[in-house]
Amino acid sequence: MEDFLTLLLAGVSVGAVYGLIAIGLNLTFWTTKTMNFGQGSVMMLCAMLTATMVAGGWPQALSILVALAVIAVLMVFTETWTVRPALKIEGSMGWAVSTLGVGIVLQGLASLWFGSQALAFPDIIFTAIDNVVVFGVHVSLQYLAVLVLALALVVVFEALVRGTVWGQAMRAVSMDQDLAAVIGIPVRWIVLGSYIASGLLAGISGILVAQIGGTVDPAFGFELVIFGFVAAVLGGMGSTTGALAGGIAAGVLQQMVGGYISSAAQHGIAFALLILILVVRPQGFFGQREFVKV
Amino acid sequence: MLEVKDLVVSYGAVEAVRGVTLTAVPGAITAIVGANGAGKSSLLRAITGLAPVRAGQVLLDGQDVTRVPASKRAGLGLAHAMEGRRIFRHLSVEENLRLAWQFGRRRNQWGEALDRVFLTFPILKEKRRSQAGLLSGGQQQMLIVSAATICEPSYLLLDEPSLGLAPIVVREIYHFFTDRCRENGTTVLLAEQMAAMALNVSAHGYVLRQGQVVREGPSAELVNSGLIAALSSAYL
Numbered sequence: 001m002e003d004f005l006t007l008l009l010a011g012v013s014v015g016a017v018y019g020l021i022a023i024g025l026n027l028t029f030w031t032t033k034t035m036n037f038g039q040g041s042v043m044m045l046c047a048m049l050t051a052t053m054v055a056g057g058w059p060q061a062l063s064i065l066v067a068l069a070v071i072a073v074l075m076v077f078t079e080t081w082t083v084r085p086a087l088k089i090e091g092s093m094g095w096a097v098s099t100l101g102v103g104i105v106l107q108g109l110a111s112l113w114f115g116s117q118a119l120a121f122p123d124i125i126f127t128a129i130d131n132v133v134v135f136g137v138h139v140s141l142q143y144l145a146v147l148v149l150a151l152a153l154v155v156v157f158e159a160l161v162r163g164t165v166w167g168q169a170m171r172a173v174s175m176d177q178d179l180a181a182v183i184g185i186p187v188r189w190i191v192l193g194s195y196i197a198s199g200l201l202a203g204i205s206g207i208l209v210a211q212i213g214g215t216v217d218p219a220f221g222f223e224l225v226i227f228g229f230v231a232a233v234l235g236g237m238g239s240t241t242g243a244l245a246g247g248i249a250a251g252v253l254q255q256m257v258g259g260y261i262s263s264a265a266q267h268g269i270a271f272a273l274l275i276l277i278l279v280v281r282p283q284g285f286f287g288q289r290e291f292v293k294v
Numbered sequence: 295m296l297e298v299k300d301l302v303v304s305y306g307a308v309e310a311v312r313g314v315t316l317t318a319v320p321g322a323i324t325a326i327v328g329a330n331g332a333g334k335s336s337l338l339r340a341i342t343g344l345a346p347v348r349a350g351q352v353l354l355d356g357q358d359v360t361r362v363p364a365s366k367r368a369g370l371g372l373a374h375a376m377e378g379r380r381i382f383r384h385l386s387v388e389e390n391l392r393l394a395w396q397f398g399r400r401r402n403q404w405g406e407a408l409d410r411v412f413l414t415f416p417i418l419k420e421k422r423r424s425q426a427g428l429l430s431g432g433q434q435q436m437l438i439v440s441a442a443t444i445c446e447p448s449y450l451l452l453d454e455p456s457l458g459l460a461p462i463v464v465r466e467i468y469h470f471f472t473d474r475c476r477e478n479g480t481t482v483l484l485a486e487q488m489a490a491m492a493l494n495v496s497a498h499g500y501v502l503r504q505g506q507v508v509r510e511g512p513s514a515e516l517v518n519s520g521l522i523a524a525l526s527s528a529y530l
Contacts (some may be wrong), residue, residue: 053512136485165393165396167395168385168389168392168393169396169397170386171382171384172382172386172393175382175383175384175385176380176381176382178344178364178376178380179364179376179380179381179382181343181344181363181364181365182342182344182364182373182374182376183368183373183393183394183398183441184365184366184367184369184397184398184399185393185397186365187364187365187366188363200319264527286298
């Protein structure tokens, strides 16, 4: 029973991070119908930079802020040089190749700079062995902190999107870019902002996962972004609640399979489930079928 | 003053507008009539900055805005009710109006602006919390013209405001924008396939055919010249 609860908490908390990654992917999908296929490298870079700076003696909070600032600049570059040019041609999928390319280059550069060895990631609030006992079950504080932080970010994100003028403007851009431009919404800035926000969510996710795993290496983000993508598709592309639910479902499944069957089967089963769900419910759990009224 | 000089709009090899020059009559309605595909929408979309302009100029108050991005032209007092019921379908009626007010060139308070819309179209007040996509066609068109005029623009482009609507709703929409624009001294460009109706409310008219102006003149003259009958027989 204790094993089960431990796996469940691990699954829910890692899953909440997958949800964050998925929300980041959703964001740019809303504004431009594109997503950064190099997002895994963004997570890796953010975690690696943080780990390197902390190892170099910088304060943790400052290291994280600097790493996030680097990510923001990187996203400006990604949007301006790899996505926008491709979108000038109607129906072009060039952005998929170019964003993936940037991701691969970053991964290569990271191997060059940091070496391909895994770096130890510092304990930020709690260590891996900190825990509290709830009803006789040991609950890892690290997992709990990650879960709380991820959920808090989702709530803040949703409040910003629903409750502020800029959030509404972003939804407007996602529904009809031309109309948004005509009424004076600075579409260009909203798109750029969505890429920056998407990168920051990915960077934070990278730090959270690295915290749980304890190490980062240049290939670190690849698997994460795939789970983030699974979460987004499971939940129904574009839905925030869906992304969170999809992420948690994927995380729990991954942990259960890893814990009870074999950790080698984690991915296979996750994808088998993805295929199954897409066959039964192509729009995902929370996705709406587009209604078109004539 | 809203002027267009030798404007060419092309999508790849297809030229939708081929050298159009026109001046909108200040403070009045100027009609642009012509068949489907004559280039009316492309002309209006070029004026707002949505369609790719290959040559020529768009001038607002003498200022060349041809290279100004669409999102900045709203701030210059330009509004555009596009064809095809363009509306933020998943946002509520009030949210649609709010965004148009928030990002436009604001001259009035939000509360006043909203009250004015609700006074004109009480049905929109009733449906203020409904998703815009769930309104009837007529209600959507009311919302669209209300959103386009909520900031009291200096220039208003209307693209086929009558398309697909019941005659009684068309009359209501036409009343609304003719009254409102006369009151505010708005300069209007009205694109319509229904030539009779558009020429009836306008001071001046242009006839477009295959992207070029084939005729222009005071609307009354165009009506008397038998143009409407010619247009109807040629295009309908």
